[in-house]
Amino acid sequence: MDDFAVMWDWLGFAVRWLHVVTAIAWIGSSFYFIALDLGLTRRPGLPEGVHGEEWQVHGGGFYNIQKYLVAPPQLPEHLTWFKWESYATWLSGFALLAIIYYAGADLYLIDRNVLDVSAPVAILISLASIGLGWLLYDMLCKSRLGKNDTALMLVLYAILVAMSWGYTQLFTGRAAFLHLGAFTATIMTANVFLLIIPNQKIVVAELKAGRDPAPKLGAQAKQRSLHNNYLTLPVVFLMLSNHYPLAFGTKFNWVIAALIFIIGVLIRHYFNTVHARKGNPHWTWALSAILFVIIMWLSTVPAVLTGERQVSAAEERFLASTHFPAVRDTVMGRCAMCHAAEPGFAGVRAAPKDVVLDTDAAIAAHAREIYLQAGRSHAMPPGNVSAMTEEERRLLVTWFEEAR
Structure with a gap:
């Protein structure tokens, strides 16, 4: 079992989740303060130095927010700085x-x-x-x-x-x-x-x-x-x-x-x-x-690249594996009805995520995804609509882990 590949994939998932969470925090606070700043109103009787204020209601409470262009006469000891949302978003990204x-x-x-x-x-x-x-x-x-x-x-x-x-x-x-x-x-x-x-x-x-x-x-x-x-x-x-x-x-x-x-x-x-x-x-x-x-x-204009993509050293190993002929048969029989240039599965008009698995080179190029999605997990085929067997899943695992 290639535990490192699984752990690395989960690490990517965790960091991606962290990145999304911190980005929501940064963008949310940024958009809020922009809207607040633009919505400030001026009225008679505001304290000295106040540029404007806004009344807001949220969560069953009322908030009266005032903005000083410079600072209040007495600067408070505690100030909330909105900075770590930005830093954490960049670092996680x-x-x-x-x-x-x-x-x-x-x-x-x-x-x-x-x-x-x-x-x-x-x-x-x-x-x-x-x-x-x-x-x-x-x-x-x-x-x-x-x-x-x-x-x-x-x-x-x-x-x-x-x-x-x-x-x-x-x-x-x-x-x-x-x-x-x-x-x-x-x-x-x-x-x-x-x-x-x-x-x-x-x-x-x-x-x-x-x-x-x-x-x-x-x-x-x-x-x-x-x-x-x-x-x-x-x-x-x-x-x-x-x-x-x-x-x-x-x-x-x-x-x-x-x-x-x-x-x-x-x-x-x-x-x-x-x-x-x-x-x-x-x-x-x-x-x-x-x-x-x-x-x-x-986006409908044909891709600028033509010709066959060069095969990497890792892909060469997947293609040279003694298990590859059986793997190819499995992928062609269980996956390629959807993952093809012209999918044959009812209701599928284009290959999901643009992943096409109708050539040897394409199968080798997506070996890691095949291993994780259909070998180590049952994420693919969705609902096992093509009836992939446990034996075929073990074959995909053996092929990837030995060739890797």
């Missing part, structure tokens, strides 16, 4: 990147028809691109361009489009989308860790010392917070995209990613406008729907 894409670089990260490099080189490219992305972004924000929010946003969008294309020239389509999400999420978390929180700590220290903090500290933090606001929804899409091959596995996948950023901005603009009580711009939803239809159309 990076751990997941390492568990899946770095440890499984030959399968998930590298496409030798795109760029034929070794696993260590691919990982270094990955790390460098994510780190350099933040440095470039930070430099632009601190330059003269950073004083013009509109021009800065347009330049940043151009960079994101370039990265959308660039990543597809380096990695598999799945990894390209994941890295574009990591590239953007790193900028967002670095904004919190390297600028927003440090600036806020300086402001608190200045106030406690009886000095007036520099106005630029708040302006810088507000600008970075605005960027994080508009980048959130595209990042969520990119992180979920690995479940949808029609998004990442098509010829114009980089164009799809670029359009997703526009859709995310449109949706955030709608909610920001509504929360600020400045109207109800329904046109943003109409335009988003049109762009999504365009994305659907782009």
Whole structure:
């Protein structure tokens, strides 16, 4: 029994769960404070220094929330800092990147028809691109361009489009989308860790010392917070995209990613406008729907890669196994009616998760998934609709564990 493969798969599941939980916490608190800030109202009689207030009701209680532009006359000893949600999201996301894409670089990260490099080189490219992305972004924000929010946003969008294309020239389509999400999420978390929180700590220290903090500290933090606001929804899409091959596995996948950023901005603009009580711009939803239809159309274009994918050393071992002929017969008989280019099972129009198992190379490429889903567990076939026997499941286990 390959206990390590099972434990590693469960580790990936646990870290993914942690990543989702922390992301919900970060996005939830972020969206809440954005809505709160935009919805503040001013009225006569507010305490000195209060910019606005809002009354909210939740859980059977009423809340009166007031915002000070600088600070109250007497700064409280205890302040709640919203930062660990962001840090934990990035740390868990990076751990997941390492568990899946770095440890499984030959399968998930590298496409030798795109760029034929070794696993260590691919990982270094990955790390460098994510780190350099933040440095470039930070430099632009601190330059003269950073004083013009509109021009800065347009330049940043151009960079994101370039990265959308660039990543597809380096990695598999799945990894390209994941890295574009990591590239953007790193900028967002670095904004919190390297600028927003440090600036806020300086402001608190200045106030406690009886000095007036520099106005630029708040302006810088507000600008970075605005960027994080508009980048959130595209990042969520990119992180979920690995479940949808029609998004990442098509010829114009980089164009799809670029359009997703526009859709995310449109949706955030709608909610920001509504929360600020400045109207109800329904046109943003109409335009988003049109762009999504365009994305659907782009996904039907034939894949850019042609020819047979190169077989890795591990896949060669699976193909050379003495058990492989029997494994192939089992997969063809129990799995390929759904996992085929043209599924023959009633009600299945496309191979689930775009996993096609109708060739020897495809079976070898998906050996780990076959082992985990149909050998070590009964997840596949669903409901055992093709009546896979226990003997056949043991065969899949023996084949994988011996060849691995």
